[in-house]
Amino acid sequence: MCGIVGAVAKRPVAKLLIDGLKKLEYRGYDSAGVAVVDGECHLKRLRVVGKVRELENAMHAHPLHAQTGIAHTRWATHGAPTEQNAHPFTSHDEFALVHNGIIENHVDLREQLTKEGYQFHSETDTEVAVHLIHRYFSQTQDLLSAVRQAASELKGAFALGIISKQHPHRIIAVRQGSPLVIGKGQGENFIASDPLALLSLTQNFIYLEDNDIADITLNGVEITITISSE
Ligand code: GLU
Numbered sequence: 001m002c003g004i005v006g007a008v009a010k011r012p013v014a015k016l017l018i019d020g021l022k023k024l025e026y027r028g029y030d031s032a033g034v035a036v037v038d039g040e041c042h043l044k045r046l047r048v049v050g051k052v053r054e055l056e057n058a059m060h061a062h063p064l065h066a067q068t069g070i071a072h073t074r075w076a077t078h079g080a081p082t083e084q085n086a087h088p089f090t091s092h093d094e095f096a097l098v099h100n101g102i103i104e105n106h107v108d109l110r111e112q113l114t115k116e117g118y119q120f121h122s123e124t125d126t127e128v129a130v131h132l133i134h135r136y137f138s139q140t141q142d143l144l145s146a147v148r149q150a151a152s153e154l155k156g157a158f159a160l161g162i163i164s165k166q167h168p169h170r171i172i173a174v175r176q177g178s179p180l181v182i183g184k185g186q187g188e189n190f191i192a193s194d195p196l197a198l199l200s201l202t203q204n205f206i207y208l209e210d211n212d213i214a215d216i217t218l219n220g221v222e223i224t225i226t227i228s229s230e
Pocket of ligand 1: 002075100101
């Protein structure tokens, strides 16, 4: 097991994300990473093999000034525990995604996406998800609908957190078989695999159910359902 933390806020989130990941260390992991949309709407990402402490050190060397971000501790299931295979994954520097769980049909999806010209930079099952989102977003320019369409193609167990540089104050979260909770704050909102990660930020939680997709902004959380992949 491993962990996800995400935050949309009007204050810097990098430290909040690291503190949240530290609370999830008990779940076990082999690598850790964080991606943010910074004040200039650029996606920035840091990943390390090893402890959250090392991610924190990397962040001291390369500070991430941002008010929206997602973070992850990885328990490798597909692909060795390397920096290349650590989450978050990106597509065309536009989207970043973290994933808990296993995407069972990743081989077929990778083949399709490769034929369409997508380049893969990891050996993970996860990376297909971020490229699928890019593919659908390119068609519709609608982030929620792109994530919904992508999620409906994924088989397996997953919790996903997605940020986009075109939507700097927004996280889309999906739950299918892997736990994910939303923490509601005042003018800020959070996601995590376990409410424990967010207890210092809020006591107000919404537990996502299977097939839920959540559109999370500074002042709102809208939950709808993904199309079932059955
Ligand atoms: N299956 C994914 C991977 O190997 C996610 C593992 C996890 O849940 O940390 O990267």
